[in-house]
Amino acid sequence: MKPEHKRMSRVMGYTLTLGDTDAWAGFTKVAAARMTIEERTGLAWAALRALEDTEQVEMVAEAILNHAGSPLPTFLSPMDDARWWASFASLKERKAFARAAYEALPLKEQMAFRRHISEVVIAA
Incomplete structure (x- = not known):
């Protein structure tokens, strides 16, 4: 196994151990920085294929593609x-x-x- 793949495996393990949204957001940043587009595409494909049904896949895709929704009221600036x-x-x-x-x-x-x-x- 390549050393960079071992490092990403550890990052994945830490993320799974923590299991919260902050951990997954951090994983996203690390994956974007350290994995090639082909590796990230393969990981996304495998993760989506592992879901139970197409409804779950659609829910994940919708969450990703419908980014921000309406702007929130402003606070200070x-x-x-x-x-x-x-x-x-x-x-x-x-x-x-x-x-x-x-x-x-x-x-x-x-x-x-x-x-x-x-x-x-x-x-x-």
Whole structure:
């Protein structure tokens, strides 16, 4: 067995021992950093095939693909909270909420936002 595979086996063992959502979130980060896309794909395929029925597979896929849901109310910093939410949201969610938020702005604020975006694009 390759040394990197032994290390990932230990990480998997620690994750299974702890068994909570924080452990699995940590496993996800380590797997993304230390495993190839082919290895992660194989692991995901095997894990999904090990489930009892297609309903369970669909529930897992839905949980993964429907990332963030609606943004939560802001706490201290609306921009920090929005960025945090956007880091979990799917592209479809980000586009929908961005468009709805833009459309809800008064016309003057929409124009200011357009200027801001044009300046950002020019600066890039």
